[in-house]
Amino acid sequence: MTxxxxxxxxVPADTRTQGxxxxxxxxxxxxYILQLAxxxxxxxxxxxxxxxxxxxxxxxxxxxxxxxxxVAVWSSVFGTAxxxxxxxxxxxxxxxxxxxxxxxxxxWFTEHYGGQPNSGCSVQGDGLKRPWQVHxxxxxxxxxxxxxCLKLDPGTEAVALTSLVLALDKVDSTIGHFASxxxxxxxxxxxxxxxxxxxxxxxxxxxxxxRADVFEALEDVTADLxxxxxxxxxxxxxxxxxxxxxxxxxxxxxxxxxxxxxxxFGKARRRDDAGDRIAASVFEDFRKxxxxxxxxLAAIDKLLSVANAQWVILxxxxxxxxxxxxxxxxxxxxGRVLDVVEIDLKRNVMASMCWTNEWLREAQVPNREFLFLxxxx
Numbered sequence: 001m002t003x004x005x006x007x008x009x010x011v012p013a014d015t016r017t018q019g020x021x022x023x024x025x026x027x028x029x030x031x032y033i034l035q036l037a038x039x040x041x042x043x044x045x046x047x048x049x050x051x052x053x054x055x056x057x058x059x060x061x062x063x064x065x066x067x068x069x070x071v072a073v074w075s076s077v078f079g080t081a082x083x084x085x086x087x088x089x090x091x092x093x094x095x096x097x098x099x100x101x102x103x104x105x106x107x108w109f110t111e112h113y114g115g116q117p118n119s120g121c122s123v124q125g126d127g128l129k130r131p132w133q134v135h136x137x138x139x140x141x142x143x144x145x146x147x148x149c150l151k152l153d154p155g156t157e158a159v160a161l162t163s164l165v166l167a168l169d170k171v172d173s174t175i176g177h178f179a180s181x182x183x184x185x186x187x188x189x190x191x192x193x194x195x196x197x198x199x200x201x202x203x204x205x206x207x208x209x210x211r212a213d214v215f216e217a218l219e220d221v222t223a224d225l226x227x228x229x230x231x232x233x234x235x236x237x238x239x240x241x242x243x244x245x246x247x248x249x250x251x252x253x254x255x256x257x258x259x260x261x262x263x264x265f266g267k268a269r270r271r272d273d274a275g276d277r278i279a280a281s282v283f284e285d286f287r288k289x290x291x292x293x294x295x296x297l298a299a300i301d302k303l304l305s306v307a308n309a310q311w312v313i314l315x316x317x318x319x320x321x322x323x324x325x326x327x328x329x330x331x332x333x334x335g336r337v338l339d340v341v342e343i344d345l346k347r348n349v350m351a352s353m354c355w356t357n358e359w360l361r362e363a364q365v366p367n368r369e370f371l372f373l374x375x376x377x
Contacts, residue, residue: 019052107141177249
């Protein structure tokens with residue numbers, strides 16, 4: 001392994017980003033991701049699993065030309081708002097003020113996701129819990145209908161929808177996802193839904209947004225550096241695989257963006273197309289293929305192999321399905337490891353630098369995340 005210069009104190013970078021509550025958020029890792037990127041001569045960066053787009057935003061703020069990709073509709077909306085909207089923040093203030101001023105109405109979202117305070121309990125008369133109080137879903141119904149009626153251009157609509165999602169995230173009654181809801185109303189759910197203009201990234205670099213399966217995106221994308229943060233299928237043999245699904249956890253954001261009134265199922269009233277057999281990702285799979293290799297490990301192997309980039313930063317967790325030795329073999333098969341950074345997620349700090357195969361021992365400790373800087377062969 002070639003040891004790169006990684007000082008004890010990370011060089012300051014612009015890590016201002018916005019996002020929703022999100023499992024696996026890389027907010028605390030941004031300084032280290034940017035530090036690794038600085039070690040190579042990259043100009044264009046592909047963020048292959050953009051999610052809330054925090055990593056894409058950070059790269060864009062630090063002068064890189066970003067290609068932002070994710071299969072999720074709402075992630076594409078975020079990317080469009082932050083990276084490719086044509087105006088400055090000031091240009092959207094009148095629109096956001098207008099949306100904040102619309103009169104609340106009873107609509108589809110209130111019917112399915114709005115609940116009365118009921119002395120602090122979110123369980124309604126039908127025995128089901130709700131993620132928002134009705135005074136906020138009525139605002140949601142009115143604002144979402146108004147966004148449709150205004151017939152905005154795609155960039156402006158993305159800014160409006162991103163503002164709406166961010167505001168909803170601040171007044172929900174969940175533990176951070178929408179597979180289940182809290183029994184007692186959270187303190188924040190009593191607050192008022194208020195939209196604000198998103199912190200749009202204003203840069204001179206050209207950015208683009210793609211909404212596709214990562215392997216479809218890689219067929220047409222070339223970048224100097226690719227950042228991959230695939231979802232992690234649990235390595236807990238007893239965990240039902242159906243419970244680790246990003247499309248399921250964040251189904252409501254898809255509905256807010258599309259306003260398509262989908263069919264719903266289950267106690268959390270998920271979208272029909274967010275069912276586990278429909279929306280599952282190969283990276284969340286717990287099974288083995290015909291060759292006896294975990295399917296997720298084969299997917300990572302393919303990901304590194306087909307990426308049309310000179311360098312790759314791969315993020316992976318000690319809680320993922322692939323073991324340390326298996327992952328190490330796949331990475332080295334596809335390139336030369338330049339650097340490995342280990343982060344202790346339990347303490348939310350960078351624990352140490354790992355050279356040679358030292359990380360293999362550390363990876364057995366729970367709650368560790370690793371960033372691999374790989375130069376492709």
